[in-house]
Amino acid sequence: MFIDLLSYRKYGHNEGDEPRFTQPKLYDIIAKHKNPREIYAGKLISQGVLTQLEYETRVADFHKVLDQAYETANESTQLNIQLFLEENYKGIRFPKAEDFETIANTKISKEMFLELAEKITSLPKDKHFYNKTVRLFSQRAGMIKDDSYDWAMGELMAYASLAKENYPVRLSGQDSERGTFSHRHAEIITEDGEEKYFPLKNLGGEHAMVRVYNSPLNEYGVLGFEYGYSLANPFGLTIWEAQFGDFFNVGQVIVDQYISAAQEKWGVKSGLVMFLPHGYEGQGAEHSSGRIERFLNLCANFNMQVVNPTTPANHFHAIRRQLHRDIRVPLIAFTPKSLLRHPDCTSTIADFTEGHFQEIIADNSLKSLSKATKLLLCSGKIYYELDAARKEANADHLSIIRIEQLYPFPAKQLQKILKNYSKDIKLVWVQEEPLNMGAALFVKHWIGDRSLQIISRPSSGVTAEGLTALHKIHQAEIIKEAIQ
Incomplete structure (x- = not known):
């Protein structure tokens, strides 16, 4: 169904404006045009639903209600603001300095780590996968034996462990299922291209869902959607990932108006995570920088967290920290490209099971x-x-x-x-x-x-x-x- 709705501004840009400066003929017509209430009342009166006196009495009574409310408000010395989605945020408070000077408990048990690591590195035997996929998962399984986990394993283990703790995880972005740099492989396709397999949806036993979506190349729209999703889902992890960090600039309005400012403007809390691949590797001005300086210019009053982690374990703990504190603050994470396969950029099981996020x-x-x-x-x-x-x-x-x-x-x-x-x-x-x-x-x-x-x-x-x-x-x- 399509509705062609013609609307207009009765007073121009605002009530103090004079629209006749630029649209004299149009606003002569608008000034003579009855408002919707008057039009609807005329219809009801013509149909005998109510009388002219009843209509005028109802309008006057409503004005009295507004006047009384205004007088009551003027008498009060307190400002009462009802927080957005207050019921959803029970137990979640606004951040303070001590929150960022206190270690959050984000480690998991060695038993859980090994169990989940085995689950997400195993392929079902009744399905046939591309030989490179099989080799990749074999290499990941080898990390368990060698006790040397790369960036992808650190990230995937963060999702798996949160899901096992019944925190739902949602990641969307441009080529996020595979990962722009072919590191994640959250979904894999069978050799015949007919089926998809999601290791993070097969963790064994009860667990929350991990959903990874490929999104259109529409940063403004998708980032705005995911920000809204994070507001309604404070006890789940919501992540938006740019294909390259540089690309977030199309969604700059969402960052300026909401992500960085909503807490101070409206008391709105969000735990949204932004992944912005960042690093200078000779790929030019559109594929090198997630614009760290822009985010830092917007930082004040604990409105955001900006991290640039250099180890898989620190990335793991930064992700898990989003849900293991009683605050919700947007996390801007500058993620690497070359480090995804750097031989020195690895972590041991102890880093995940005994460590914590290191500022x-x-x-x-x-x-x-x-x-x-x-x-x-x-x-x-x-x-x-x-x-x-x-x-x-x-x-x-x-x-x-x-x-x-x-x-x-x-x-x-x-x-x-x-x-x-x-x-x-x-x-x-x-x-x-x-x-x-x-x-x-x-x-x-x-x-x-x-x-x-x-x-x-x-x-x-x-x-x-x-x-x-x-x-x-x-x-x-x-x-x-x-x-x-």
Whole structure:
């Protein structure tokens, strides 16, 4: 059914506007046009349903109700705001500083971990799958034996464990079932293309559902939908994933008007998670940056969490932390690309079953931190490049700390770690992004009066170089300067 509804603004843009400045003829007609109440009342009177006097009495009585309510409101000294979906959010409160200084219990038992790991790495024997699929799942099963879990396993284990705890999980995005970088494989197709198999829906026993959907390339619409879904589903995990972090810019309105602002504007809580693949690998200005700086510019009053994790276990704990606290705050997670298969980017079972989310990962590679003369602070995958260069150069004077959570900025944790170093150590922030982007200026603000050198690409109007060769030159310059 289609309804062709012609509507108009009786007073123009607002009640203080004068629409005749621009539409004199139209608003002469509108001024003479009866409002819907008058039109409907005329119809009822003509049909004998009520009299003119009854109509006027009802209108006057309603105006009295409004006037009395207004007078009562003026007499009150208290503001009473009914929170949106209040019944759905029983037991969930607004965040405070202590929430981000307290460790959330996100670990799971070793028995649960191994049981779920076996379930999600097994294929049904009565179905035939493409040989590369079989090899992939065999490699994942081998991670259990080797006690070395990659990024995909860390992520999938977060979903599986939450589902086993009866928290539903919903992930949608552009090619999210397989994963843009072919790492997730949440759904797999049989060799004949006739059937789909979802390992996360076959965890054994009772569990909540894990649903992964491929969405259209319509960031504005889909991100808005998932934000709304998260509002109505506070005891489930809702994730939207961009194909590349850069693509979220089409949904910038949703970030500005709702994700970053709804808590302060309307008291609305959301636990939405955004996955934004981020990292400089020579893919150009549209496939390198999730625009960390834009999100950090919007951060205040604990309205969002911004993380850039560098290990599968830390990603696992960040995801689970969304539901294992009595607060709901949007999580902006900058996820890696090259780290998905990086041989050093792995975690052990102990990291999942004994650990927790680390806002900062300290340097445990140096024998004596007090002897270090230069301390590099960084975030994201550049850590692995810095660490490799440090080892190659035998740069024992150099220590590297990873800032895994950028907001709320872990100032107290950082100050505690800095006490292990010499007071006159040279402090350096290293990033891949141009100086006017990334987290450099944000971190410098939080460091305060302490001297902080910044090593980055030069300020730029674009996020990244268009030529791979130029990217390699700039990346090498950053690493070289940092290691010196």
